[in-house]
Amino acid sequence: MNGSDVDHPSVGIAPAARPESTTPAAPPPPPSIQTRLGRTLMGWSLVWSMAVALAVWLAARYEVEELLDDTLVASAEALHSVLPLAAPSPAPRPPLGAIHPERDRYGWQLIAADGTVLLRSALAPAEPLVPRPTAGFSDSPEWRTYGLALEEGGRWLYVAQTRRERVEAQAEVGLTAVLAALAIGGLGQIWLRYRVRHELQPLQRLSERLLSHDPAAAMPALGPAQRAELAPMHDALGGLGQRLQQRIAAERAFSAHAAHALRTPLAGIDAQLAVALQQAPVELQPRLTRIREAAARLQRVVAALIGLFRTGVTPEIQELDAESLVRRLPVPGLKVAFVGDLTVRADPDLLAAALANLLDNAERHGAHRIVIDQPQPQCLRLHDDGPGVNAARRDELAAALADQDYEGHTGLGLMLADRVARAHGGWLRLPATDTGFQVELQLGPLVDTR
Amino acid sequence: MRLLLIEDDELLGEGLASWLRNAGHVVDWCRMLRDTEAYRGEPFDAWLVDWMLPDGSGVQWLRHRRGLGEHTPALLLTARDRVEDRVRGLDSGADDYLVKPFAPEELAARLRAVGRRSAGGSGTRMALAGGVEADLAARAAYVDKQRVELTGREWAVLEALLLRAGRTVPKSDLERLVLGFDTELASNALKVHVSALRRKLGRGVVETVRNLGYRLELM
DSSP states (O other): OOSOSSOTGGGTOOOOOOOOOOSOOOOOOOOOHHHHHHHHHHHHHHHHHHHHHHHHHHHHHHHHHHHHHHHHHHHHHHHHHHSOSSOSOOSOOOOOOOSSGGGOOEEEEEEOTTSOEEEEOSSSOSSOSSSSOOSEEEEOSSEEEEEEEOSSTTOEEEEEEEHHHHHHHHHHHHHHHHHHHHHHHHHHHHHHHHHHHHHHHHHHHHHHHHHTOOTTSOGGGGOSOSSGGGHHHHHHHHHHHHHHHHHHHHHHHHHHHHHHHHHHHHHHHHHHHHHHHHHSOGGGHHHHHHHHHHHHHHHHHHHHHHHHTSTTOOOOOEEEEHHHHHHTSOOTTOEEEEOSOOEEEEOHHHHHHHHHHHHHHHHHTTOOEEEEEEEETTEEEEEEOSOOOOHHHHHHHHHHHHHTOOTTTSOHHHHHHHHHHHHTTOEEEOOOOSSSEEEEEEOSSOOOOO | OEEEEEOOOHHHHHHHHHHHHHTTOEEEEESSSGGGGGGTTOOOSEEEEESEETTEEHHHHHHHHHHTTOOOOEEEEESOOSHHHHHHHHHTTOSEEEESSOOHHHHHHHHHHHHHHHHTOSSSEEEOGGGEEEETTTTEEEETTEEEOOOHHHHHHHHHHHTTTTSOEEHHHHHHHHHOSSOOOOTTHHHHHHHHHHHHHOTTSEEEETTTEEEEOOO
């Protein structure tokens, strides 16, 4: 305890429960138009590539087959004209040597009427390519063969191509088609990213203009829409700006009247007290001085609250000791204990207004003692020994604070404290507790202390 | 100083008027703008004008009076604290702008500042003839560095002449500045106070301009 008036456990307040996080989880970042379009195009590019490749492959397969078959026929006819058709010796000869064996894709055989291989190319097998003499095309697992019956001697000429070569030729055609489609898809993606970025620039510029826009000023600062698709957004923002401007004007008019209604009597009270101090007997002067000081604090709090409910007012942040701030607040009927260092960075008048209202709240709801500590930097926790609220009511209050839907759900104290916390970039939490009521005033973003 | 206070709020108006009178000022208090018509042509050291009054705007009133060629220093007392309000108030012809709530002590300090500007000085101490000094903040006069006790009326005469240093102040104006609009005093009251001042500070401080009034020169 640091200068505490009461011992924490003795006041019947249970040690602070681990604060239940009522902080709304940060929403996931929204999907990017550019990324989504890119992914869509990538997907469609793949499907399109596959479809095109399949179509090309099917078409090419037939055409390549036909072309290769024509080659076989032409080769057979050529051989037919150049081979010594009336071979003097029916005895088999060794295979002819290949000029370019590594590029040899074709084979041919000259078969005798009894099935003996009379002559063959280097690639052709020693056995006949076709078991039985067959004119025209025939297939085996390894060869596609074209047979031509020679006119003399019942001999046959077979010209064949390996099936592997034929498949390879078809695959090359298909692969080239796929690669070409993929290349087009990839280039399309790059182009699309560039275009999307370019087309989204007016949105970026619109955002920049909105960021620098004064809500109290007229909306034409947004300028004309740079894309037809943005025109409805410009119109909507223009309408919104106009409504906002009207609302701010009304709010300013109201706040001017409210400020007048509050500030003038406060000035009157101070003037009357100043006169009373001039005229009062000496023994009354300390009392009047204290009253005048309290009136001055009230003036500061009222000024802070008037400022808080205005648009465009920035808190005057400074480092301050919350304990000494609370000690200066009028909290009759409530004993306040302070635990640990309570240094925070905040606007003193706004924080005084928030704490005064929270303390007043606690006192009005039956608390007699309250403990103030700092569970983490920039966070003040107030734990009172009052009757507290049930879980359902606490959840209702927490939801109202999270949604800033105060009317009909929260009292003035919680609402003001929440507004002050939000003015500092923080929020108000209502952690669960076994006894009393607990409030955490987060005065700024959470700090990672790990 | 003779002050015209235009303030409709009873609590504030009465409090300020009482405090300022207790501090030695002469205060004429109007609750409405139309009440100021009774004070047309009256000499004042400063006007204290509320912005929002039941029968009109204090700023409009001030602009109108400036348009008529009246240059009495004016302080706007208002609850309007926005920058644009301050700018508008000062542009209407106000010499200073005080946001409510304020302490009467601050108002008094600003009045002294207005007085210094009127007298053409920058500090609160002013040197007069014959080794005499006057301190507007302390409301005190010194002869050869020794403080001289002056009555409230005597100081009021000295202050009124200090704020118009170098200018001849007609007797009738000086009477009203010192004694106020409603005060009924013997016709020679002013002469008595001036004589007392000369006796205490020396004859050279307050100069009589025959058939016109009095004048005081700063050194």
